[in-house]
Amino acid sequence: MSELDAFESWAGHFLAKLEAPARRAALRDIARELRRSQQARIAQQKKPDGTAYEARKPRPKKHLRDKAGRVKRKAMFAKLRQARYLRTENDAMSLAVGFAGRIARVARVHQLGEHARVAPRGPEYKYPARVLLGFTDDDREMIRNLLLMHVVK
Known part of the structure; x- marks a missing residue:
C-alpha cells in the first residue's frame, strides 16, 4: 500500500463521520489551501521533494546579460x-486540484517531461520533468490539521 493510499484511507475515515454539507465545506477548504501551497511552491521553482527545477535552457540573442557576468533567468510558470x-x-x-483548459497540456508536458513543439510549426524539444503538482510533508500535515478541525467543529 503506497503512502498516498494509506493517507487517503485515513482521511476517508474522518470524512465519513461528517454530514454531506460539512464534508463539502471541509473538502473545499482543503482544496483551497492545497492550491495555495502548490502556487507558493511553483513560485519558489521547487519540486515537491524540495529540489529546484532544472534551469531553463539559455536563449541566444535575448538580452541575457542583465549586469556584467550574470545571466538573467526569469521564473518559469508565472501565469501557470x-x-x-x-x-x-x-x-x-472528492476534491481535485489541477490545471484547466489548454494550459493543462503545457503543464502535462512539464510534469511528465514529454516531447512537445517549442512553438507552432517549430522544432520539437524534450522538456525535462519539472513536477508542478504533488504532495509535500507540509501539505499532508495541513490536510490533517484542516480535517481534524472540521471533525471537531
Whole structure:
C-alpha cells in the first residue's frame, strides 16, 4: 500500500463521520489551501521533494546579460500558477486540484517531461520533468490539521 493510499484511507475515515454539507465545506477548504501551497511552491521553482527545477535552457540573442557576468533567468510558470489556470473542484465525495483548459497540456508536458513543439510549426524539444503538482510533508500535515478541525467543529 503506497503512502498516498494509506493517507487517503485515513482521511476517508474522518470524512465519513461528517454530514454531506460539512464534508463539502471541509473538502473545499482543503482544496483551497492545497492550491495555495502548490502556487507558493511553483513560485519558489521547487519540486515537491524540495529540489529546484532544472534551469531553463539559455536563449541566444535575448538580452541575457542583465549586469556584467550574470545571466538573467526569469521564473518559469508565472501565469501557470494563477488561480485562473490552477483550478480546484470538489463535491461531497472528492476534491481535485489541477490545471484547466489548454494550459493543462503545457503543464502535462512539464510534469511528465514529454516531447512537445517549442512553438507552432517549430522544432520539437524534450522538456525535462519539472513536477508542478504533488504532495509535500507540509501539505499532508495541513490536510490533517484542516480535517481534524472540521471533525471537531
